[in-house]
Amino acid sequence: MTRWLRHLSLGTLVALASCDTAPAGVAGTLRLPIINDPIFNPVIAPDLGSVMVNKVIFSALVRPDTALQPTPDLATSWEVAPDGLTWTFHLRPGVRWHDGAPFTSRDVKFTFDQILDLASGTRLRSDFAAVDGVDIVDSLTVRFRLGAPFAPLLTLLGYNAGILPEHLLRGQRLSDATTFNRTTPIGTGPFRLAQVTPGATVVLERNPHWYGAPPGLDRLIFKVVPDINAQVAQLRAGELDLITIEPANLGSVQHQDGITIRQVPVVQHWYVGFNTMSHLFSAPAVRRAMAFAVNREAIVAGVLKGYADLPTGTIPVALREYHDSTLHPIPFAPDSAQALLAQAGWHRDADGKLRNAAGRDFAFDLLVDKGNPTREQAALAVQQDLERIGMTVRLRTMEFAALVRDRVLPGNYEAILIWWTTPPDPDQYAFYASDQDNNHVRWRNRTADSLLLAGRRTSDPTARREIYRAFQRVERDDPPVLVLFYPREIQAATTRLRGLPALGIRDALRHSEVLSLGPGS
Amino acid sequence: MVSVTTFAIMHLAPGGPSVLADPKLSEAERAAIIDRLGLDAPLPVQFTRWITRAAQGDLGTSFLYAAPTARTIADRIPNTLVLAGAALLLACALGVPAGIVAGAAPGGTLDRWAMRVSVAGIAVPVFWLGIMLILLFAVRLPWFPAGGITADVDGGGLMDRVRHLILPASTLALATTSELFRYARATVRDGRDATWWRVARARGVPRRRLVWRHAARHALVTLCSVLSVQLPRLVGGAAITETVFSWPGMGRLGVEAALARDYPLVMGVTLVVSLAVVLAGVLTDLGQLAADPRLRRA
Numbered sequence: 177m178t179r180w181l182r183h184l185s186l187g188t189l190v191a192l193a194s195c196d197t198a199p200a201g202v203a204g205t206l207r208l209p210i211i212n213d214p215i216f217n218p219v220i221a222p223d224l225g226s227v228m229v230n231k232v233i234f235s236a237l238v239r240p241d242t243a244l245q246p247t248p249d250l251a252t253s254w255e256v257a258p259d260g261l262t263w264t265f266h267l268r269p270g271v272r273w274h275d276g277a278p279f280t281s282r283d284v285k286f287t288f289d290q291i292l293d294l295a296s297g298t299r300l301r302s303d304f305a306a307v308d309g310v311d312i313v314d315s316l317t318v319r320f321r322l323g324a325p326f327a328p329l330l331t332l333l334g335y336n337a338g339i340l341p342e343h344l345l346r347g348q349r350l351s352d353a354t355t356f357n358r359t360t361p362i363g364t365g366p367f368r369l370a371q372v373t374p375g376a377t378v379v380l381e382r383n384p385h386w387y388g389a390p391p392g393l394d395r396l397i398f399k400v401v402p403d404i405n406a407q408v409a410q411l412r413a414g415e416l417d418l419i420t421i422e423p424a425n426l427g428s429v430q431h432q433d434g435i436t437i438r439q440v441p442v443v444q445h446w447y448v449g450f451n452t453m454s455h456l457f458s459a460p461a462v463r464r465a466m467a468f469a470v471n472r473e474a475i476v477a478g479v480l481k482g483y484a485d486l487p488t489g490t491i492p493v494a495l496r497e498y499h500d501s502t503l504h505p506i507p508f509a510p511d512s513a514q515a516l517l518a519q520a521g522w523h524r525d526a527d528g529k530l531r532n533a534a535g536r537d538f539a540f541d542l543l544v545d546k547g548n549p550t551r552e553q554a555a556l557a558v559q560q561d562l563e564r565i566g567m568t569v570r571l572r573t574m575e576f577a578a579l580v581r582d583r584v585l586p587g588n589y590e591a592i593l594i595w596w597t598t599p600p601d602p603d604q605y606a607f608y609a610s611d612q613d614n615n616h617v618r619w620r621n622r623t624a625d626s627l628l629l630a631g632r633r634t635s636d637p638t639a640r641r642e643i644y645r646a647f648q649r650v651e652r653d654d655p656p657v658l659v660l661f662y663p664r665e666i667q668a669a670t671t672r673l674r675g676l677p678a679l680g681i682r683d684a685l686r687h688s689e690v691l692s693l694g695p696g697s
Numbered sequence: 698m699v700s701v702t703t704f705a706i707m708h709l710a711p712g713g714p715s716v717l718a719d720p721k722l723s724e725a726e727r728a729a730i731i732d733r734l735g736l737d738a739p740l741p742v743q744f745t746r747w748i749t750r751a752a753q754g755d756l757g758t759s760f761l762y763a764a765p766t767a768r769t770i771a772d773r774i775p776n777t778l779v780l781a782g783a784a785l786l787l788a789c790a791l792g793v794p795a796g797i798v799a800g801a802a803p804g805g806t807l808d809r810w811a812m813r814v815s816v817a818g819i820a821v822p823v824f825w826l827g828i829m830l831i832l833l834f835a836v837r838l839p840w841f842p843a844g845g846i847t848a849d850v851d852g853g854g855l856m857d858r859v860r861h862l863i864l865p866a867s868t869l870a871l872a873t874t875s876e877l878f879r880y881a882r883a884t885v886r887d888g889r890d891a892t893w894w895r896v897a898r899a900r901g902v903p904r905r906r907l908v909w910r911h912a913a914r915h916a917l918v919t920l921c922s923v924l925s926v927q928l929p930r931l932v933g934g935a936a937i938t939e940t941v942f943s944w945p946g947m948g949r950l951g952v953e954a955a956l957a958r959d960y961p962l963v964m965g966v967t968l969v970v971s972l973a974v975v976l977a978g979v980l981t982d983l984g985q986l987a988a989d990p991r992l993r994r995a
Binding site: 205207212213215217220222294295297298299301302305351354357358371373374375376377379395397399400401402403405406409410412413414415574575576577578579580581582584585594596606613614616 | 711713714715716717718719720721722723724729730733761762763764765769772773776828831832835836839842844845846847849850940941942943945946949950953957958
């Protein structure tokens with residue numbers, strides 16, 4: 177019995193081991209991970225995985241080039257009226273949807289009618305709040321009517337606003353269009369859906385009728401791999417070709433045959449946000465002092481393993497045209513911090529604790545979401561640095577959804593370590609202008625308000641550059657938040673991958689047709 | 698009762714649906730989402746709506762997947778049944794015979810080693826074991842795929858599915874194998890002290906027959922009860938294994954739903970797992986009736 181079992185199991189193992197591992201060798205197939213099943217609809221999809229897939233299936237009117245500047249895509253050209261209130265887009269002729277139907281201005285109007293209609297379940301409406309409506313001029317011309325000049329319009333058109341097919345979705349509420357959203361999306365992008373296995377894979381194949389240069393890949397496969405450790409293992413096993421990793425994962429992929437590590441700046445800034453409604457943080461001098469007290473170089477070197485840029489303000493280096501590179505990163509200067517705090521009425525007592533004239537401690541809770549080692553370690557470093565200048569910082573970790581709903585949105589917090597991922601435009605009106613929905617730190621600065629308003633109403637790039645440089649100088653004196661760093665996206669990829677633009681993965685996938693696989697090196 | 702408890706726990710937990718956790722949403726967008734999902738109604742009203750629809754076979758629409766909950770779960774059930782079934786078969790095939798052999802000769806070399814392995818099998822974290830198996834058998838020795846259920850494109854037939862099944866099923870089976878081994882061993886060992894064992898030995902029944910016919914049957918009744926606990930655990934609790942091996946099953950779906958506070962999906966998965974518990978109970982009773990003729994007469 178025992179011998180029989182042994183022979184059977186050995187034989188089975190040998191037979192299975194000798195099976196062909198063909199899938200890994202399919203030519204021209206690039207495999208990327210996403211963490212759950214995507215919703216194939218750029219207007220309502222909420223998560224990064226869906227955004228990535230939709231950028232390949234659904235083209236937009238414009239797309240960002242490698243310098244993140246808008247370039248033609250479904251629109252070949254555009255004009256803006258002198259008053260900035262009307263934008264006219266000329267659409268590319270001869271474009272067909274994946275099902276063969278012609279693409280026209282009706283599709284653009286339909287898409288933006290949906291985006292502007294809250295009942296459709298859209299998540300893009302606030303991006304286009306300045307748009308009053310879209311009119312059809314002719315079958316290949318559309319006109320956007322704006323309530324106020326809005327310079328970021330072009331950038332936002334190329335960010336997440338993929339165009340939907342009117343002929344398939346007319347009369348349906350987008351959130352109820354389950355068949356389209358889950359199994360049969362039709363776009364105009366370089367790849368079209370070939371097969372979906374729920375919870376497992378989304379197989380896209382080359383769109384032979386695409387209007388651009390022929391894609392360099394036969395297939396693009398998104399595999400649902402929810403766990404980052406499993407993604408790393410699958411990359412090493414050759415079952416994935418490109419993943420983005422956290423600094424903590426570097427050790428698992430560095431110096432591995434067939435894997436290369438790349439880093440690209442992304443339009444993000446990570447920061448400690450102080451509730452400026454709190455008496456502790458209302459004075460700009462206190463926020464400046466805290467900015468001096470935190471050793472960012474140590475955080476970037478220790479926590480980020482060097483894969484980040486030191487900050488000068490809230491406009492990251494990835495926005496090359498607008499980031500003011502003449503400004504020096506905020507230095508680590510605890511002595512300056514102490515001096516500023518003294519000016520603001522905070523002195524260290526015999527125990528080294530900061531107290532004000534009323535004898536109150538400088539003590540507060542610092543919130544961070546749990547489960548992300550980079551953020552948790554950065555929060556720990558911030559806590560230690562601030563305690564060195566006499567503050568009492570109580571670190572609190574919370575689940576992200578609870579953090580946002582119960583603390584951030586109602587303003588029920590003192591300090592929080594969080595981040596913004598923004599479109600590739602310097603407009604930060606929604607985040608830092610007074611009384612805006614996304615100004616969670618409740619920062620108010622009249623000069624900044626006027627600059628941010630001017631920045632979004634001025635279409636001239638040179639003028640905008642000056643405006644945002646001025647804004648960055650305002651931030652030096654009155655920091656809205658304590659920016660910790662601008663992270664770089666760490667991409668671990670097969671050495672066979674060719675053509676990937678030096679952009680974060682979500683922007684790079686707007687250029688999926690240039691990707692290809694060569695021989696290994 | 699289960700649905701009331703689950704509903705209450707999910708809604709009273711801090712946070713809320715992840716579709717609302719984007720700090721970039723404007724107030725108007727947030728309000729529209731809340732209105733569309735019916736989250737502004739009082740909890741009793743929300744529960745009444747859910748239970749009324751569920752009674753008609755409509756489990757609502759998943760927030761996370763923007764698709765009918767019943768269909769989302771139905772997509773995953775076959776995958777879980779395959780994985781859980783394979784793990785159960787593996788566990789029974791390895792754990793029960795090993796437990797019977799070890800229990801028949803307690804203190805022997807086989808018994809001592811099997812006990813050590815079973816202790817390790819219960820103690821080793823599933824997550825760690827899964828990653829180790831991947832590193833060994835998918836990365837270092839590329840014998841098996843590191844994840845998924847079939848080849849990426851068009852599947853690869855039965856053998857391809859079996860190759861994808863081996864590592865996750867082995868990982869999932871380990872703890873169950875160890876538990877079945879220990880119960881089988883304990884039952885057979887207890888049997889050695891029973892009167893029927895001594896009488897049978899005195900009557901000259903061969904030892905091999907005594908172990909594999911009488912003691913094994915005696916163990917099966919106990920093992921049926923153990924299996925009734927294992928089955929729902931395998932169906933609903935395979936979340937870690939399914940996550941590590943990117944296996945699109947119900948366990949993973951349940952975890953995703955809970956993390957995203959996807960209320961309809963959590964309720965749906967709970968309902969299915971509850972049904973699995975009931976089904977396991979029925980199967981246990983039938984199994985015990987088949988294994989022990991005395992129960993049929995009772």
